[in-house]
Amino acid sequence: LVVNLNACTGGHRDPFDKKLCLVVPFGPFKGGELCLYETGFCFDLCMGDVLIFPSCDITHFNLHFTGYRGTPVLHSDRQGDSWVKDFHGWSEHFVTHSTSPT
Numbered sequence: 001l002v003v004n005l006n007a008c009t010g011g012h013r014d015p016f017d018k019k020l021c022l023v024v025p026f027g028p029f030k031g032g033e034l035c036l037y038e039t040g041f042c043f044d045l046c047m048g049d050v051l052i053f054p055s056c057d058i059t060h061f062n063l064h065f066t067g068y069r070g071t072p073v074l075h076s077d078r079q080g081d082s083w084v085k086d087f088h089g090w091s092e093h094f095v096t097h098s099t100s101p102t
Contacts, residue, residue: 014055021055021075032065
């Protein structure tokens with residue numbers, strides 16, 4: 001989870017996001033459209049609107065705005081795969097105890 005407060009971003013991709021991200025802007029603002037470069041779309045999101053897109057694959061940015069604007073960003077994380085695989089390389093240091101009868 002990231003919460004952007006009064007942020008205006010340049011074009012970027014989020015290489016550490018795994019797949020999708022979800023944004024929900026809030027506050028009294030005007031402007032701040034979220035643009036997805038490769039698609040050619042700019043979304044004029046209002047408070048409470050939801051947009052889901054693959055932030056690792058699409059260059060995105062938001063335009064200037066007036067007022068106060070916050071945006072919670074819920075995103076997946078590529079590092080989760082490493083945790084599932086081997087606890088980020090720490091699996092050999094963990095001792096597991098079986099609760100099943102022998």
